[in-house]
Amino acid sequence: MPLTPVLTTRWGADRSWRLATYERLEGYSALRTALSMTPDELVGLVKDSGLRGRGGAGFPTGMKWSFIPQPKPGETPTGPAAMPKYLVVNADEGEPGTCKDLPLMMADPHSLVEGVIISAYAIRSSFAVIYVRGEAVHAHRRLMSAVEEAYAAGYLGRDVLGSGYDLELVVHAGAGAYICGEETALLDSLEGYRGQPRLKPPFPAVAGLYGAPTVINNVETLASVPFVVRGGADWFKEFGPEKSPGPKIYSLSGRVVRPGQYEAPMGTTMRELLAMAGGVRPGHQLKFWTPGGSSTPYFTPEHLDVPLDFDSVAAAGSMLGTTALMVFDETDSIVEATLRFTEFYAHESCGKCTPCREGTYWLVQILERIAHGRGTAQDLDVLVDTCDNILGRSFCALGDGATSCITSSLKYFKDDYVALLPPEEQARLGRSLRIEPVKVAS
Structure with missing residues (x-):
């Protein structure tokens, strides 16, 4: 099918970040449709659409919403079902090379705001937070301006569009820690604590922000929701494969x-x-x-x-x-690139888990030796062993991510590492490290 802009359809419009432009281009029409539906109908619609989280994990969005404990009709709610529900937006985009959420918030912040309102209504939440990366000053200002416009127009606050639904939306700037992109570390940061991942279970859907049931979604995920509501589940599934549509x-x-x-x-x-x-x-x-x-x-x-x-x-x-x-x-060194990435993860490790805190430090030392021609034949084995001792042994995925570039670079480009070793170390290795052509999984 021809490429038709959906998420970026307004990016090229004049003053695309203003409410007037957004309303002129069908903005907030999905919200009116959503408010005419029940929250359960909205959750079902998003489930049927197959929308999966755009923050990295790819978890089905509607299913995540359905995990929130809700009061049962005719029963007095107890436990988590009786607690307030919260929606938290993860806008702490800090992964090296990642640049999709910030441009979206700069060019079309109201698409995120509308997605937040619809999603909060679906999970019966009256309080939502957008957690923005601290260095993203311009995106933070754009979002603040968009939220102010939405309040003034009646899309936020008490009695949204005369529906009887109330929603307070806060834009919160973090302090620039990569670890706060991990959802539970983000919650700790929001609560005023040092950003460190929590042990799960309990999961945020049961005990999240302030110990209450919480949904945490990525910016692009929520910006997709108004299009799902407006176009329908079948239309959304026309984009892409059956199990990963949109x-x-x-x-x-x-x-x-x-x-x-x-x-x-x-x-x-x-x-x-x-x-x-x-x-x-x-x-x-x-x-x-x-x-x-x-x-x-x-x-x-x-x-x-x-x-x-x-x-x-x-x-x-x-x-x-x-x-x-x-x-x-071909002019780029796989070892230098991997070293740069590993330095980032060693710097951004929160230090809570010993394998990640100590392992990333030693990975940097070994990669530096190899990159500067001082490595040994044993260093290659130690790299693999250290990655094995980090993988799966930390509270969050930062440690796992730090090993990915190293293990995959050794898998595909081990000869590049060997070429940087001193001649005597290369001779010690012999030809046993020559790798076969890479096979692609079918």
């Missing part, structure tokens, strides 16, 4: 002719996206790329035709993540 914003950066955000249906391939972006810079060839940011295993030119949806990317050995497609050519 439009998606892909962020291309690095060695491409036209880096930027490209909207396309889920399941679009990297080959197709590169064609939209003008290809790899002239005179050079693609060497490796990330399908979902620095925390996802690398892909190579062998993977150009893998459909970029949650299930297909996982089957090929990586993760779709935040669709941060960083492109590297």
Whole structure:
């Protein structure tokens, strides 16, 4: 099907961030439709649409909403069902290479605000928070202005559009910690504590913000909700594959002719996206790329035709993540790139879990030795062993993400590591480390 902008349809409009522009281009019409439905009908609609979370994990959005304990008709609510419900928006976009939520909040903040109102109504919440990354000053100001406009127009506050539904929406700026992109660390930060991940269970749906049932959704996820309401579940499923439907914003950066955000249906391939972006810079060839940011295993030119949806990317050995497609050519060192990513994770580790806190530090030391020609044959084994001791042994996915670039780079480009070792260490290794051509998962 031809590429038709959905999420980015207003981005090119004059003063696209203003309420007047948004209303002129069908803005808040989905909210009126949603308020004429029951919350349960809305949850069912989003379930039927197949919308999956756009923050990286790809969890079904409607199913997440349905986990919130709700009072049963005719019964006096007790426990979590009797507590207030909260909606928290994760706008703490900090993954290296990821740049989809910030442009959306800059160009079309009201699409997020409308998505928040509809989603809060669906889970019967009267209080919502948008947690914005601290460095994103301009996006924070745009959101604040949009929220003020929405309050003045009656889309927020008491008795939204005369429906009897009340909603308070707060925009909160974090302090610039990557770990606060993890949903439970974000909750701790909102509550005034140091941002560190919580042990689960209990999950936020039962004990989240202030110990009450909480839904946490990504910016792009909630900005998709008004389109689901307006177009319907069947229309939404026309985009992309059956198990990962809908439009998606892909962020291309690095060695491409036209880096930027490209909207396309889920399941679009990297080959197709590169064609939209003008290809790899002239005179050079693609060497490796990330399908979902620095925390996802690398892909190579062998993977150009893998459909970029949650299930297909996982089957090929990586993760779709935040669709941060960083492109590297033959002039880029896989070791240097991996070292840079690992330095980031070592710096951003919150220090709560010993494997992550200590492991990322030692990974940086080893990679630095190798990158500067001081590595040993044993370092390659120690890298793998250290990654094995981090993987799956931390409260959150930061530790796991820190190992992804290392293990995948050794899988596909072990010879590049060997070439940086001193001659005597290369001789010690012999030819046993020569790798076979990469096979793509079918």
